[in-house]
Amino acid sequence: MASEQIENYLKQIYNLQSDEGRVSTSSLSKTLDVTPASVSEMVKKLADEGSLTHTPYKGVALTGEGELLALRIIRKHRLWEMFLFNVLHFKLEEIHREAERFEHIMSDTMEEKIDEVLGRPTIDPHGHPIPTRDGVMRHVAGLRLTDAAEGATMRVLRVNDADAELLQYMTSIGIALHMTIVVKQKMNFDNSMRVAIDGRDVNISSTIAASVIVEHA
Amino acid sequence: MASEQIENYLKQIYNLQSDEGRVSTSSLSKTLDVTPASVSEMVKKLADEGSLTHTPYKGVALTGEGELLALRIIRKHRLWEMFLFNVLHFKLEEIHREAERFEHIMSDTMEEKIDEVLGRPTIDPHGHPIPTRDGVMRHVAGLRLTDAAEGATMRVLRVNDADAELLQYMTSIGIALHMTIVVKQKMNFDNSMRVAIDGRDVNISSTIAASVIVEHA
DNA sequence: TCTTATTATTAGGTATGCCTAAAATGGGAG
DNA sequence: CTCCCATTTTAGGCATACCTAATAATAAGA
Ligand SMILES: [Mn+2]
Ligand SMILES: [Mn+2]
Ligand SMILES: [Mn+2]
Ligand SMILES: [Mn+2]
Numbered sequence: 095m096a097s098e099q100i101e102n103y104l105k106q107i108y109n110l111q112s113d114e115g116r117v118s119t120s121s122l123s124k125t126l127d128v129t130p131a132s133v134s135e136m137v138k139k140l141a142d143e144g145s146l147t148h149t150p151y152k153g154v155a156l157t158g159e160g161e162l163l164a165l166r167i168i169r170k171h172r173l174w175e176m177f178l179f180n181v182l183h184f185k186l187e188e189i190h191r192e193a194e195r196f197e198h199i200m201s202d203t204m205e206e207k208i209d210e211v212l213g214r215p216t217i218d219p220h221g222h223p224i225p226t227r228d229g230v231m232r233h234v235a236g237l238r239l240t241d242a243a244e245g246a247t248m249r250v251l252r253v254n255d256a257d258a259e260l261l262q263y264m265t266s267i268g269i270a271l272h273m274t275i276v277v278k279q280k281m282n283f284d285n286s287m288r289v290a291i292d293g294r295d296v297n298i299s300s301t302i303a304a305s306v307i308v309e310h311a
Numbered sequence: 312m313a314s315e316q317i318e319n320y321l322k323q324i325y326n327l328q329s330d331e332g333r334v335s336t337s338s339l340s341k342t343l344d345v346t347p348a349s350v351s352e353m354v355k356k357l358a359d360e361g362s363l364t365h366t367p368y369k370g371v372a373l374t375g376e377g378e379l380l381a382l383r384i385i386r387k388h389r390l391w392e393m394f395l396f397n398v399l400h401f402k403l404e405e406i407h408r409e410a411e412r413f414e415h416i417m418s419d420t421m422e423e424k425i426d427e428v429l430g431r432p433t434i435d436p437h438g439h440p441i442p443t444r445d446g447v448m449r450h451v452a453g454l455r456l457t458d459a460a461e462g463a464t465m466r467v468l469r470v471n472d473a474d475a476e477l478l479q480y481m482t483s484i485g486i487a488l489h490m491t492i493v494v495k496q497k498m499n500f501d502n503s504m505r506v507a508i509d510g511r512d513v514n515i516s517s518t519i520a521a522s523v524i525v526e527h528a
Numbered sequence: 529t530c531t532t533a534t535t536a537t538t539a540g541g542t543a544t545g546c547c548t549a550a551a552a553t554g555g556g557a558g
Numbered sequence: 559c560t561c562c563c564a565t566t567t568t569a570g571g572c573a574t575a576c577c578t579a580a581t582a583a584t585a586a587g588a
Binding site: 188192195196201 | 398399400401405409412413416418420421424425428
């Protein structure tokens with residue numbers, strides 16, 4: 095069985111792979127908060143075990159097997175977030191942190207029970223797709239609110255779940271899943287924008303706008 | 312913070328303490344499934360940390376601090392069992408095993424949310440008392456069904472949760488919490504007995520009878 | 529192309545918690 | 559009151575996953 099930390103490596107590699115293609119030692123070092131030396135060692139072990147391929151000095155890529163393991167963890171993480179939000183009424187900004195620990199100890203039985211209780215959801219409370227049990231994840235394309243045109247009416251597809259404070263603030267100004275946002279004005283000097291959410295006008299910084307993924311309404 | 316294994320030591324010492332008074336290295340070795348040598352080492356560390364007192368060659372006893380830690384784990388274990396049984400509809404014989412892992416990673420926030428959702432229960436699905444958050448556990452006295460007199464009418468107070476197969480069998484013959492059992496006949500040759508559960512007569516072995524704790528109805 | 533800065537790997541070492549084997553202790557049998 | 563032996567502790571090691579410091583490889587600039 096994969097240790098908790100090995101599961102974190104695999105999950106992190108999966109996430110970085112979507113953005114970067116080949117995943118570097120340094121990016122893993124940063125996101126997992128361990129030294130590059132430790133990453134090198136662990137990567138060697140995971141390559142021996144067949145979860146990933148490693149080209150020294152070039153980076154790593156998950157094998158089919160490794161990707162499947164990663165998707166299982168991601169599934170458990172997102173199902174658990176859904177459960178915390180819908181059944182235990184945790185706040186949206188709290189669920190990611192809790193799920194980071196539970197994803198590793200959730201048995202397959204538990205996974206199934208929760209999936210059933212929740213009615214087999216396909217997205218989590220942040221809008222992230224939940225992979226199926228055999229590792230299929232449908233990713234819905236979208237754009238960052240930063241990139242929406244002035245005057246456009248957009249719908250919130252998903253939000254960044256990692257920064258709790260940011261998420262809490264977004265909730266407080268009314269940004270939530272499936273909500274409609276009208277881009278009123280874009281400021282070129284700092285990329286902030288004025289938008290209408292639910293009829294009310296608010297100004298949002300580029301940091302916020304960049305962590306909201308939207309589609310045309 | 313106490314490691315997962317340290318929490319298991321403390322919990323196990325608490326449980327054995329009720330039966331044995333001073334807890335021996337060998338009984339911990341058996342119940343935790345590690346060698347006596349390992350227990351000796353760990354015990355030394357826990358004594359240094361102030362969770363227990365150790366008299367070499369004589370045994371250990373929890374300090375107030377250690378007992379409080381143990382009771383926190385037990386509270387989390389039993390609240391979680393309750394949750395698995397009532398909300399996720401796990402079978403009675405499955406919940407103990409699952410709770411063994413969750414008890415260690417359940418945050419205080421989670422503990423509180425679950426306590427609330429469940430309506431602040433005082434006993435778990437096996438009839439074990441759930442300690443309060445500040446470490447008070449009310450233990451209800453009872454006797455083993457083995458020791459009930461012939462002809463007596465008893466009520467099930469609690470059942471042994473450790474052996475899943477035994478528990479599954481007990482459930483299948485109708486033994487459940489708060490159920491009434493009439494002792495029809497006691498066999499002296501093997502301590503088995505014939506009882507009436509819910510009107511139906513069944514024969515139960517001494518092993519089963521010993522793991523059912525009852526009170527006079 | 530050569531040098532330098534960045535990135536990655538290897539070497540050597542630590543902490544935790546486990547093990548086996550050897551030594552110490554102390555309670556009961558004689 | 560001894561001696562024996564089961565129980566307990568100590569000694570010496572192993573695995574995992576981390577670290578710092580030293581070395582190696584690559585990429586980038588002159
Ligand atoms: Mn998350
Ligand atoms: Mn999420
Ligand atoms: Mn239990
Ligand atoms: Mn229980």
